[in-house]
Amino acid sequence: MLTLPEQFGQIDIYLFDQLLKGRISPGMRILDAGCGSGRNLVYLLREGYEVRGVDSDAQAVENVRALARKLAPALPSSNFRTEAVEQMSFEDGWADAVISNTVLHLAGDDAQFEAMMRESWRVLKPGGLFFCRLASTIGMENQFERIRGRRFLSPDGAERYLVDEALLNSLAQRLGGELAEPLKTTVVQNQRSMTTWVMRKKPL
Numbered sequence: 001m002l003t004l005p006e007q008f009g010q011i012d013i014y015l016f017d018q019l020l021k022g023r024i025s026p027g028m029r030i031l032d033a034g035c036g037s038g039r040n041l042v043y044l045l046r047e048g049y050e051v052r053g054v055d056s057d058a059q060a061v062e063n064v065r066a067l068a069r070k071l072a073p074a075l076p077s078s079n080f081r082t083e084a085v086e087q088m089s090f091e092d093g094w095a096d097a098v099i100s101n102t103v104l105h106l107a108g109d110d111a112q113f114e115a116m117m118r119e120s121w122r123v124l125k126p127g128g129l130f131f132c133r134l135a136s137t138i139g140m141e142n143q144f145e146r147i148r149g150r151r152f153l154s155p156d157g158a159e160r161y162l163v164d165e166a167l168l169n170s171l172a173q174r175l176g177g178e179l180a181e182p183l184k185t186t187v188v189q190n191q192r193s194m195t196t197w198v199m200r201k202k203p204l
Helices: 004-008 013-020 042-046 058-071 110-123 165-175
Strands: 029-033 050-055 080-082 095-101 124-135 145-148 151-153 159-161 177-179 184-188 192-201
Touching: 004 042, 013 124, 029 110, 042 058, 050 058, 058 080, 095 110, 110 124, 110 165, 165 177, 165 192
Parallel strands: 029 050, 029 095, 050 080, 095 124
Antiparallel strands: 124 192, 145 151, 151 159, 177 192, 184 192
């Protein structure tokens, strides 16, 4: 019998929550936009989901390909590509669900953030699920040092692009998305603030 780490890897607990709620279910096509070394893909690969992923780190993509060869050998290596999230080569509307886990807050400025968001949305089919975890100012509004624009220095010493509730609501409206559940924010001992943003792309 597999242990939980063997079955699920180091999956984000809030993504695991979406599995438990049935929003990500067998037969769905999944894109991990900024997949890293595949921490969120172990279960999906093992269970036969059609999975694709991109990351700008070539070594991370090689690690994901090796993981896929072990857990889902039928998947072509071309499903995992060394690409920037804002310049993905996958076709429009391919994915039933797009995962964007701790990626968008790496944006250098508004233009890059919007491009990353637009591309993730483009690849998502109408009615599809967008799962995002990203850093925000929510719950810690007065505890960041602004560097420029939406780039802030957090108490934990990291520089990130930080969103707030108004921006997320505005983006949802502009993109044609609706919340699948209320925004949920975790404040990590007043060092950083992480928000879970889950939307559905409105059907055409």
